[in-house]
Amino acid sequence: DTAVSQTPKYLVTQMGNDKSIKCEQNLGHDTMYWYKQDSKKFLKIMFSYNNKELIINETVPNRFSPKSPDKAHLNLHINSLELGDSAVYFCASSLGLAGGGREQFFGPGTRLTVL
Amino acid sequence: AQSVTQLGSHVSVSEGALVLLRCNYSSSVPPYLFWYVQYPNQGLQLLLKYTTGATLVKGINGFEAEFKKSETSFHLTKPSAHMSDAAEYFCAVSETGSSASKIIFGSGTRLSIRP
Numbered sequence: 001d002t003a004v005s006q007t008p009k010y011l012v013t014q015m016g017n018d019k020s021i022k023c024e025q026n027l028g029h030d031t032m033y034w035y036k037q038d039s040k041k042f043l044k045i046m047f048s049y050n051n052k053e054l055i056i057n058e059t060v061p062n063r064f065s066p067k068s069p070d071k072a073h074l075n076l077h078i079n080s081l082e083l084g085d086s087a088v089y090f091c092a093s094s095l096g097l098a099g100g101g102r103e104q105f106f107g108p109g110t111r112l113t114v115l
Numbered sequence: 116a117q118s119v120t121q122l123g124s125h126v127s128v129s130e131g132a133l134v135l136l137r138c139n140y141s142s143s144v145p146p147y148l149f150w151y152v153q154y155p156n157q158g159l160q161l162l163l164k165y166t167t168g169a170t171l172v173k174g175i176n177g178f179e180a181e182f183k184k185s186e187t188s189f190h191l192t193k194p195s196a197h198m199s200d201a202a203e204y205f206c207a208v209s210e211t212g213s214s215a216s217k218i219i220f221g222s223g224t225r226l227s228i229r230p
Contacts, residue, residue: 004158041203043159043220056217090158099209099217101147101166106158 023091032074119221138206
């Protein structure tokens, strides 16, 4: 059973389009995250939700909008895609806030390519 | 604010040799420290973490790390490298206390193993 799953695994699209990435976890965790990993492997947190409440919103363009319909799901919608949005996006989850020393479980990633 | 510095973006060792990946942190309060590993085309998974107690921490796959407060370091070691250890390794630091919400990742070190 996949603990943290993301769909799609690959996403190729044109500049200006709108796209969504879905994430689901079956671990019973209450906190979920979106990270962006660039081509140099640098990993940066974008958003975090705890019990469906937004608790971290880093300096991300407002073209990015997360949505958490329930504790097991955290989706990421991106409007007006730009070339610089090309990256691998990781979803993660934890039981409690990760900053408190708790392990994060990561999904397999979604590789977004904007042409 | 917390930060992490990983020395060496790429480390190459021979199979059977000692693996040493360096990590230094900056924190104004006692930190929680983590090492995560990312195998090719996969998400990150926890290798080990330090929260409190014993400063030598053992993790999965024969890895261990030692928290040295005086040196603000948390270097990762493995006595004998195996081909399957080839991956990207990330050191991370978080704020202590259950209200802390995020962890900060280093820039990563790519470990290559020579036959």
